[in-house]
Amino acid sequence: MSESAADGTLLEVERLSKFFDGVPAVEDVSFDVQRSETLGIVGESGSGKTTLVRAILRAIDPDQGVVRFLSSGGWVELQDMTAKELIPLRREMQMIFQDPFASLNPRMTVRQIIEEPLIIHQAGTASERLEAVRDMLAHVQLEEDSLTRYPHAFSGGQRQRIGIARALILRPNLVVCDESVSALDVSVQAQIINLLEDLQNELGLTYLFVAHDLSVVQHICDRVLVMHRGRVVESGTVDEIFDAPKENYTRLLLSAVPSPDPDVPLKPLDRRELGL
Amino acid sequence: MDTVLKVRELAVDFKTDIGLTHALVDVGFDMPRGKVTAIVGESGSGKSVTANCIMRLVQPPGRIVGGRIDFAPESMDPFEIVSLGKRDPRLQELRGGLISMVFQEPMTALSPVYTVGNQVAEAILCHRKVGRRQAWKEAAEMLERVGIGDIDRRIKMYPFEFSGGMRQRVVIAMALVCHPEVLICDEPTTALDVTVQAEILTLIRNLQQELNNSVLFITHDIGVVAQLADQVVVMYQGRVLEIGTVRQVLKDPMHPYTKGLLAAIPGLAPKGQPLATIASVVGDTDIARPYPLVTLGDGRQVSLPREQVPGAIV
Numbered sequence: 406m407s408e409s410a411a412d413g414t415l416l417e418v419e420r421l422s423k424f425f426d427g428v429p430a431v432e433d434v435s436f437d438v439q440r441s442e443t444l445g446i447v448g449e450s451g452s453g454k455t456t457l458v459r460a461i462l463r464a465i466d467p468d469q470g471v472v473r474f475l476s477s478g479g480w481v482e483l484q485d486m487t488a489k490e491l492i493p494l495r496r497e498m499q500m501i502f503q504d505p506f507a508s509l510n511p512r513m514t515v516r517q518i519i520e521e522p523l524i525i526h527q528a529g530t531a532s533e534r535l536e537a538v539r540d541m542l543a544h545v546q547l548e549e550d551s552l553t554r555y556p557h558a559f560s561g562g563q564r565q566r567i568g569i570a571r572a573l574i575l576r577p578n579l580v581v582c583d584e585s586v587s588a589l590d591v592s593v594q595a596q597i598i599n600l601l602e603d604l605q606n607e608l609g610l611t612y613l614f615v616a617h618d619l620s621v622v623q624h625i626c627d628r629v630l631v632m633h634r635g636r637v638v639e640s641g642t643v644d645e646i647f648d649a650p651k652e653n654y655t656r657l658l659l660s661a662v663p664s665p666d667p668d669v670p671l672k673p674l675d676r677r678e679l680g681l
Numbered sequence: 682m683d684t685v686l687k688v689r690e691l692a693v694d695f696k697t698d699i700g701l702t703h704a705l706v707d708v709g710f711d712m713p714r715g716k717v718t719a720i721v722g723e724s725g726s727g728k729s730v731t732a733n734c735i736m737r738l739v740q741p742p743g744r745i746v747g748g749r750i751d752f753a754p755e756s757m758d759p760f761e762i763v764s765l766g767k768r769d770p771r772l773q774e775l776r777g778g779l780i781s782m783v784f785q786e787p788m789t790a791l792s793p794v795y796t797v798g799n800q801v802a803e804a805i806l807c808h809r810k811v812g813r814r815q816a817w818k819e820a821a822e823m824l825e826r827v828g829i830g831d832i833d834r835r836i837k838m839y840p841f842e843f844s845g846g847m848r849q850r851v852v853i854a855m856a857l858v859c860h861p862e863v864l865i866c867d868e869p870t871t872a873l874d875v876t877v878q879a880e881i882l883t884l885i886r887n888l889q890q891e892l893n894n895s896v897l898f899i900t901h902d903i904g905v906v907a908q909l910a911d912q913v914v915v916m917y918q919g920r921v922l923e924i925g926t927v928r929q930v931l932k933d934p935m936h937p938y939t940k941g942l943l944a945a946i947p948g949l950a951p952k953g954q955p956l957a958t959i960a961s962v963v964g965d966t967d968i969a970r971p972y973p974l975v976t977l978g979d980g981r982q983v984s985l986p987r988e989q990v991p992g993a994i995v
Binding site for chain 1 (some may be wrong): 874875876877878880882901902903904905907908910927928931941943945946947948949950952955956957958959
């Protein structure tokens with residue numbers, strides 16, 4: 406067990422690096438995540454957001470650094486575990502993907518999609534599993550007759566609900582949302598954001614929320630990491646980052662967001678003048 | 682008001698397995714000359730189909746089944762677009778000459794096997810009687826104008842050697858090189874990072890002011906609308922629900938759907954409270970039922986029952 410872990414810490418990342426062909430995609434990243442908080446990770450494409458969360462979940466293997474996770478059995482270090490050792494921990498860390506069309510198997514029914522993680526982890530009897538699936542379906546506000554239908558019969562927002570149900574059926578503690586609302590229309594996006602917030606309150610979830618849309622991050626996150634070229638250049642509470650950014654790169658990002666108020670003109674800062 | 686495009690009662694059907702889908706129903710709006718008109722709506726609202734109608738690019742199973750688009754270019758006699766025959770020379774002149782288009786995905790709009798210089802010069806050669814040398818010279822000038830430096834080297838490069846933002850600059854150069862009177866931008870910044878989006882929006886705005894052309898800007902992003910548009914057309918399920926100046930529509934929306942769309946933007950909502958959804962704002966109002974546009978004294982139009990619109994004049 407880690408000495409530095411405070412009571413509320415669920416995840417600690419220390420000097421994590423990942424290289425692709427010698428090029429750093431994530432370099433020397435350290436942060437921690439408190440239980441039941443939403444930590445946003447923002448940055449441009451190529452800044453390393455997705456690589457970072459994938460390395461934490463061991464979807465890819467990090468090259469350097471430590472990832473400490475408070476599992477139900479106590480603190481574990483994820484970076485050196487074997488694939489077999491990781492299997493029981495996968496129940497506790499899940500991911501909600503960006504594309505609700507690509508992330509669901511078109512040949513499985515909604516029941517099969519949501520139930521599959523339970524079967525993989527050999528949880529419960531068949532009737533208990535069906536009960537859990539029904540319960541989860543109600544949590545994500547889908548009709549019960551959805552169970553026998555296939556993904557193609559659902560809209561983008563409904564598919565994202567199915568993806569959320571699949572991610573949450575194992576009752577994970579840590580949920581990584583990788584651009585989970587980016588592909589949705591604004592009205593559907595609002596519904597899914599509300600759902601994610603409701604589920605967080607009901608189930609005590611901790612979110613790592615990767616997004617490029619800063620207004621979504623401002624709404625949903627408690628704290629924010631700003632990434633640039635594989636490194637965390639600034640971190641702080643949402644108010645600190647959005648109201649008083651310290652780093653030029655954060656200022657550049659914020660200045661590029663077009664305001665929905667026509668009387669607040671867009672005045673993007675110049676990357677070169679900032680020396681970035 | 683000087684109007685460059687007048688769309689009236691435009692209707693488009695798509696034939697599907699389950700019957701006819703009405704993609705556009707009675708769509709009408711005016712595009713003022715020398716201004717930016719934004720069409721805003723969610724997926725399926727018909728905003729891209731409307732743009733494709735103007736370029737006559739609606740493909741089967743889609744079909745324009747009614748309505749007219751009156752085009753009044755400065756360099757030609759006015760004509761109607763919907764009734765143009767397939768072999769009418771004005772149709773070729775329209776596409777890429779008088780009206781041109783910037784698409785969402787620059788990599789799809791560019792050919793991977795030709796240099797960027799070749800592709801921009803080709804647009805000139807298609808529409809004007811000039812030599813290759815002159816076309817390349819003008820292509821280089823236009824590429825520099827959209828912010829591509831080191832032009833002698835870059836003009837010979839291929840699209841894959843460019844970043845997403847640079848590719849979109851090339852597409853914009855291609856679209857502007859024949860000096861179109863109308864530029865249609867169909868979600869040109871949706872695939873780009875927010876920082877690159879800001880650069881491209883600034884570029885489109887500056888070029889529009891320099892060239893004084895008319896821009897039809899299609900987007901789902903209210904922030905982009907607010908920053909770029911003079912006039913806004915709100916579409917929903919193939920219909921126009923509200924038309925007005927950018928301040929009228931965004932600061933004082935009249936239609937319940939527009940109100941819902943604005944309330945659902947995360948940046949405007951108070952933190953810690955659930956976001957408003959369209960359904961929660963619209964309530965019991967039936968927004969699926971079509972009403973003809975009612976015009977108000979201040980020029981804005983809204984699709985609501987007359988008795989619900991105080992100050993309706995038409």
